[in-house]
Amino acid sequence: MASSSYSNSPCAACKFLRRKCMPDCIFAPYFPPEEPQKFANVHKIFGASNVSKLLNEVLPHQREDAVNSLAYEAEARIKDPVYGCVGAISVLQRHVLRLQKELEATNADLMRYACNDMPTSTTSQYGRRNMGHEGAGSIGQSSGLYYSSPWNNEPYDQDSQERGGDGNI
Numbered sequence: 001m002a003s004s005s006y007s008n009s010p011c012a013a014c015k016f017l018r019r020k021c022m023p024d025c026i027f028a029p030y031f032p033p034e035e036p037q038k039f040a041n042v043h044k045i046f047g048a049s050n051v052s053k054l055l056n057e058v059l060p061h062q063r064e065d066a067v068n069s070l071a072y073e074a075e076a077r078i079k080d081p082v083y084g085c086v087g088a089i090s091v092l093q094r095h096v097l098r099l100q101k102e103l104e105a106t107n108a109d110l111m112r113y114a115c116n117d118m119p120t121s122t123t124s125q126y127g128r129r130n131m132g133h134e135g136a137g138s139i140g141q142s143s144g145l146y147y148s149s150p151w152n153n154e155p156y157d158q159d160s161q162e163r164g165g166d167g168n169i
Contacts (some may be wrong), residue, residue, distance in 0.1 A: 013036065041071065
């Protein structure tokens with residue numbers, strides 16, 4: 001927990017609100033003077049009075065977590081006023097789904113390569129056993145399949161996925 005030095009500098013909340021920071025200030029442990037934007041964002045979204053009420057209702061050992069949650073949600077609401085942090089979570093969930101689908105496709109390719117490249121035992125003219133690995137050298141080469149990159153900025157198109165457009169050409 002950060003603490004404000006009451007004799008030198010008021011906490012970020014009291015400085016923002018232009019009031020004297022008292023030793024029992026509810027904001028001081030959570031809004032240090034070095035982080036003025038943290039309180040400015042929380043104040044803009046939730047209001048100082050509401051934050052003060054919330055901190056007084058929350059148990060002291062939970063206050064830091066509550067302030068961190070408020071600060072995170074306030075920053076997310078400023079970036080995305082409609083969805084806030086829910087929008088960020090939704091984007092990340094879609095990204096995880098795309099990556100899971102790509103992983104499944106890659107695992108299927110690996111299984112297919114492993115099944116197609118099963119060694120076939122033959123004896124060469126020199127009496128040595130020759131293990132057939134004709135396709136082993138082409139793993140790094142193009143297999144004719146294209147999987148869209150998960151790092152592009154294109155949104156996930158669920159309609160094309162349902163029509164069978166899985167990114168393969």
